[in-house]
Structures are given as C-alpha cells and as structure tokens.
Amino acid sequence: MSHYNPLIERALEGNMLALGRLARIIDDGEDGAGEIIRSIYRRAGRAHVVGITGPPGAGKSTLVNGLVRRCRKEGRKVAVLAVDPTSPYSGGAVLGDRIRMQEHATDPGVFIRSLATRGHMGGLSRSAMPLTILLDAVGHDLIFLETVGVGQEEVEVKDLAHTKVFVTVPGLGDGIQAMKAGVLEIADILLVNKADLPRADLTVRDLETMVKMAEGDRGWTPPVLTSVASEDVGLAEVMSSLTDHYRFLLDSDFLHAWSLSTAEAAVREAMRGAAEAGIMDLLERERAAFAEDVGKVSLREEDPITVARRWLAKLGLRDD
Amino acid sequence: MSHYNPLIERALEGNMLALGRLARIIDDGEDGAGEIIRSIYRRAGRAHVVGITGPPGAGKSTLVNGLVRRCRKEGRKVAVLAVDPTSPYSGGAVLGDRIRMQEHATDPGVFIRSLATRGHMGGLSRSAMPLTILLDAVGHDLIFLETVGVGQEEVEVKDLAHTKVFVTVPGLGDGIQAMKAGVLEIADILLVNKADLPRADLTVRDLETMVKMAEGDRGWTPPVLTSVASEDVGLAEVMSSLTDHYRFLLDSDFLHAWSLSTAEAAVREAMRGAAEAGIMDLLERERAAFAEDVGKVSLREEDPITVARRWLAKLGLRDD
Numbered sequence: 001m002s003h004y005n006p007l008i009e010r011a012l013e014g015n016m017l018a019l020g021r022l023a024r025i026i027d028d029g030e031d032g033a034g035e036i037i038r039s040i041y042r043r044a045g046r047a048h049v050v051g052i053t054g055p056p057g058a059g060k061s062t063l064v065n066g067l068v069r070r071c072r073k074e075g076r077k078v079a080v081l082a083v084d085p086t087s088p089y090s091g092g093a094v095l096g097d098r099i100r101m102q103e104h105a106t107d108p109g110v111f112i113r114s115l116a117t118r119g120h121m122g123g124l125s126r127s128a129m130p131l132t133i134l135l136d137a138v139g140h141d142l143i144f145l146e147t148v149g150v151g152q153e154e155v156e157v158k159d160l161a162h163t164k165v166f167v168t169v170p171g172l173g174d175g176i177q178a179m180k181a182g183v184l185e186i187a188d189i190l191l192v193n194k195a196d197l198p199r200a201d202l203t204v205r206d207l208e209t210m211v212k213m214a215e216g217d218r219g220w221t222p223p224v225l226t227s228v229a230s231e232d233v234g235l236a237e238v239m240s241s242l243t244d245h246y247r248f249l250l251d252s253d254f255l256h257a258w259s260l261s262t263a264e265a266a267v268r269e270a271m272r273g274a275a276e277a278g279i280m281d282l283l284e285r286e287r288a289a290f291a292e293d294v295g296k297v298s299l300r301e302e303d304p305i306t307v308a309r310r311w312l313a314k315l316g317l318r319d320d
Numbered sequence: 321m322s323h324y325n326p327l328i329e330r331a332l333e334g335n336m337l338a339l340g341r342l343a344r345i346i347d348d349g350e351d352g353a354g355e356i357i358r359s360i361y362r363r364a365g366r367a368h369v370v371g372i373t374g375p376p377g378a379g380k381s382t383l384v385n386g387l388v389r390r391c392r393k394e395g396r397k398v399a400v401l402a403v404d405p406t407s408p409y410s411g412g413a414v415l416g417d418r419i420r421m422q423e424h425a426t427d428p429g430v431f432i433r434s435l436a437t438r439g440h441m442g443g444l445s446r447s448a449m450p451l452t453i454l455l456d457a458v459g460h461d462l463i464f465l466e467t468v469g470v471g472q473e474e475v476e477v478k479d480l481a482h483t484k485v486f487v488t489v490p491g492l493g494d495g496i497q498a499m500k501a502g503v504l505e506i507a508d509i510l511l512v513n514k515a516d517l518p519r520a521d522l523t524v525r526d527l528e529t530m531v532k533m534a535e536g537d538r539g540w541t542p543p544v545l546t547s548v549a550s551e552d553v554g555l556a557e558v559m560s561s562l563t564d565h566y567r568f569l570l571d572s573d574f575l576h577a578w579s580l581s582t583a584e585a586a587v588r589e590a591m592r593g594a595a596e597a598g599i600m601d602l603l604e605r606e607r608a609a610f611a612e613d614v615g616k617v618s619l620r621e622e623d624p625i626t627v628a629r630r631w632l633a634k635l636g637l638r639d640d
Contacts, residue, residue: 034625041623191328256618263618267610268599269629275595279588290587298576298583303361305354308590316636 002035011138012043016108019138023113026134027127033102034270040137045259047079047136048246051145058167059193063229063238064144068104070239076141079111083128083147083157090175111135129269132160142242158186159265163245164237165189168207170200184214187222188245191238193227220248259320282315324353331458332363333380336428339458343433345485346454347447354590357450360457365579367399367456368566371481379513383549383558384464386586388424390559396461398433403448405468431455451588452480462562480508482578483565485509485558488527489519501622508565509543511558515546540568546562602635 002008004025010018026033052060064080071078104110113131128145135143147157157164166187190207192200207224215221223241249255255258283290290311296302322328324345324549330338346353372380384400391398424430433451448465455463467477477484487509512520527544533539543561547554569575603610610631616622 034629038626041625042620045620201363209415244353260478260614260618263624264614266624267614267617267627267631268603270624271599271632272596274628274632275599279591279595293586294580294587297587298580300362300365303358303588304359304583304590305361307587308594309354310589312591312594 002039004032005039006035008039011134014108014139014149016111019111019134023111023131025308026130027113032128033130034274037133041133041233043138044133046234047132047140047143048163048242049132049136049143049145049161050165050242051157052167053147053157053164053187054167054193058169059229060146060167063167063191063193063227063235066182066229066232067105067144067236067239068110069232070109070235071106071142072109075109077109077111077137077139079140079143080113081128081131081135081143081145082112082114083145104163107206111140128157128160129266133266162255163188163242165191165242167193167202168189170197170203184210184222184293188220189241189267190224192224192226193229195234196228196231200226214269219252219254220245249275278315279312282311285313322359322542324352324356325359328356328359331342331454334428334459338429339431339454342454343431343451345610346450347433348448353447353450354594361453364453366453367460368483368562369452369456369463369465369481370562371467371477371484372487373467373477373484373507374487374513378489379549380466380487381555383487383513383547383555384466385423385509386494386549386552386555387464387559388430389552389557391462391605392427392429395429397429397459399455399460399463400433401448401451401455401463401465402432402434403465431460448477448480449586453586479582482569482575483508483562485511485562487511487513488523489521490517504530504542508540509558509561512544512546513549515554516548516551520546539566539572539574597629598635599632602631606634 005021007018007022011022022036026036052064054060061082061153068078104112132143132145145157145161164187166189168191170192190211192203192207194200195204204224204226210221211224225234225237225241227238229235251257291301292309293311297304297307324342327338327342330340344354346356372384374380381402388398388400420442424432450490452463452465465477465481484507486509488511490512510531512523512527514520515524524544524546531542531544545554545557545561547558569578613622613627616629617624
C-alpha cells in the first residue's frame, strides 16, 4: 500500500491534476516514483506506444500534433512524451511552435509532458520508462514518444515503443544520412515529411531501396510514407499504418517478445536508476569531502578511477 | 604498477598499434581500462580538446577531415573520436564517405576512433572520457570529438571539450531549430557550413542576433563563421578561431574552472561506469535467475521496481 494511493485513485478517474502530480513525482526522481510504479504496474499493458524519431527540423512536433488531433476526433485518449530537447514540448521552441502546441493544452483527453534532463548522472531515459507505465496504467490509448536521434543511442525508445516511426525530410544529406546506423533495423514505419519539398521522390526511392535491401524475417516490411504534416496531408495514412502495425504485433508472437525485452529493460533501468540515485545522494551528503577529492583529481594528484573506487566503497558497492 | 605498462610505454613512444590496443581495451570496458587510466592520468592535460557538434547532414565529418588535414600540415598530432552514430568514422557511412575518410588512415600522426555503443546499460559517454585522457596522455596536440546532438544530452562533450564548435547548415528549420535548447550557452564557435547553399546569409544573421541576445559574462563572444568544408573554404578561419579560444582559456581562469568540472565529471562517470559494470556482471553471472524474474515482470506478476531492489541488494548496494 502506497500513501500515493489517493492521488493514484484520482488519476485513474481521469483527474488531470492528479496525473500531472504523479508524473512530476516520477520525473523528479523522488523516492515516491518507485512506490507509484509498484502500485500501478499491474494496470499497464493496454496502450499502444508509438515512437516518433528523427533529426531536428524533420517536423516531428507538427506531425505529433496532427496525429493527436486525429486521435481526439476518434475519441481516443492520447499522451505525448517529448524526449527531444528541440521539441516545443520540451521548452526548446521558438514562439510560433509554442503557440501551435497550445491546441491541445486544454483538452483533458491529451496529456503532454516533456522529460527533463538532470545533469550528468541523470539522462532522459530514467523517467521515460516509468512515465510510460503511468500513462498506460491510467488508460491512455496511444502514447507518443517524440525523440530526436538516429538510432543507436535511443535504446529506450526501441525498448518502450511498440511501433517506431522514423521521420526524415528531403535533402537532408540525400535522405540517407539520417537513416544510417541501425535505424532501418528498428524502424517500423518510414515517413518522408515535408514531402512538398524538391527531391522528395528521390528520398522516398532511396528509402524504398534500403528497405528492400534490409528485408529480414520480421514478417513486417516497413512502409515508406509521405506527409506534409503542417497541412495535414498524409496523416490518415500514417494513422492507419500505426493501427496495421499494432494489429500485426497482436497477431504475431512479436508483442510477447517485445514485452519480455521491455520488462528486462525496465528492471535494468530501475537498477541503474537506483544505483545512480544512491551515488548522487552520497555525493550530495558529503559534498565538501567530494569537492576536495575532485580538486586532487583536477591537480592530477590522484586519478579519477582511484577516487571513484574509494567513493563507491562508501556506498557499500562491492568492488570485485 | 600495471601489467599494461609495456603497452603504455610503446604507445608513449608513438606506436600506433599499441595505442590502438589500449583504446580497444578501454572502449570494450574491460577491467583493464581503470588500470590504464590510473597509469597515464598524470601525463594528460596538454591536448586541446575540440567538440564538433551538430545535426546529421551538417557536414561535420567533412569538416573534421579538412581540419585534420590542416593540423597535419602544421605537423601537429591529431586524434578524432566520433561519438556520432551517423559519422563515417563510426561505421554508419555510405561508401563515398568511407573512401573520403581513408585520406588519413595511414598517417601515424592521426588517430581515428569511433565509440561503440553497448546496449542499454552502456552508452556513448563511458568510453569518451577515458579515451580522451589516453589520447591526451600519449601526446596528441588536438583531439576532435565529433558528435551529433543538440546540446542537453551531450553533457559529456560539454565536460570534455575545451572548445565547443556548433555546426549547422542553411535552411535546416531556418537555422534556428538546430540551435535550440542550450546550444548557444555552451557553443564557443558557431559555424554555418555548406555556406554556398541559398539563404546562408539569413542563417548567419539569425545566429549573430542570437549571440547578441545571449551575451553574458563569459568574456568570450562566440564568432559566427562560414565554411564550405567540402571545398576547404573557410577552414583557415575555423583553425585560427580554435587557437584564439584556447588562448583565451589559457589567459583566463576558465581553463581552471573547466578542469575542475571535468575532474568531477570524470569521477562521477567512473563511479557510474563501475556501478553499471557491477550490475551487468551480476546479471550475466545469474542469467537464468534474472530471466525468470524478468518473465514475472513481463506477466505483471511482479513490478520492475521490486525486482530491481531485490537484485541490487545482491550486489551489496545499500538501499535507503
């Protein structure tokens, strides 16, 4: 039993303020986060989690905005988590973007949240996982994870999202540049946004060629779609492709496999998070002593490895 | 005393094979990494570390290639660490890029290395720090860290690089998109590459305006430069700007401040790395038992937090 239960009850009833408070507790990495997840974890598992990944300038936020609008017309509850520092949701927006994002700000069926970074020991991934669990548990039908990045470093999106959409634009290093490094292996849908720009057809053809070359035994061939998200062009096709892919997962063994790898990622993430929190707390508590040791490293009187081991030992972590 | 000393001796004498082996040991995260760093740490501190950051397609690799060529003409030893999954150095290149990169492949005065990612518990940052220390210690004059990303998530570059160059191109979301989210606060040089593209002047003007607005008490105003790296245009100016900035750091207190924050980051990184390595080793050793617990989380019989705590306790990590 958690003393967050009254808050959780209200969030389950659809109270957005309560949900916002729970999300803030999780995002702040307070001790409560663990308690909340423990209380709600069994309720999760029904949302369709969609990753929207692509380089800055690809128009991901406009796309998400348009997709959210479509979901709302169908009466589906939607959440957006922006793990992209260039996203207007994350506070990196120019004014125009911000105003555009206001469209859904007062809609109780839309929950929007940006994930804070928390300095060197933090990172984006720590709260993405528990927040997705929370949003899933309180009954969102779709959860969009908007993220910059080009594949490898976005492991958390790969772990969390059922359906990974990779968005690119014509002319960005011939459309291929952004598709390097394993993106193809994890993308379920490829989208050329801003398809009214010159040479969009070339980018589409490049991607189609790459999809053909990469074809494996996934049982799913990523479609290459086009859109002009700012004018709501092509988004119906994106929505139905999202549904197709989720149905494919439900009909196959892949959803189970995905769920096992997500479970493993969740446990590892929780372990890492707890270990890092322990380190941060310790260094915070003994700040002066730590600063003294850092000074020695700075003057090269000691090396960082030796100092790190000494401090880890204080934490009780066994050093083999 | 480390049994890596013979290898270290040879690397210090300029043996590239020995250096390569040390780098591989560090990059693989073997236990030897700590030993190596302990042995060489006191020799480091003389290299000028330059971060080259910008979105995919900005031409960072071509730029680095050109800058390396210039350094070599001056007889300076150079290293390149690519922490960018889209970089040709990192293996994400299309064929043309790879061939272009061969230019320096046989030059013993140039060390090139891409940093591997290592699944969920790894990450780019873990080896960037120790590799930079190694390359510094064996006498490289300049170390280029090539990295994608738009600021916040590239904390390690901020910690490691003396001089942060942010590269953008005309027309990428009006040149502003990519400059969001704190890049301006950490960039020391702003570079508009592919400046022969249309509207380059607008991008330059935008950046100059933003620099003016952001002007603080750093004592250094980031210059806005232009280049066409593929044609070696503007690179002399970039080089002299790099030198200017390093001289500025040497003449001011900033180099000391930077060095303290780097030392702190190095210790924290080493702690985090050791904690994660401990977790990984444990889960590897008791793989079957862990898989069983993951299965329970997958079936929602248990939640990830409870399971994570149980496994952390095995590691000896105190749970407050």
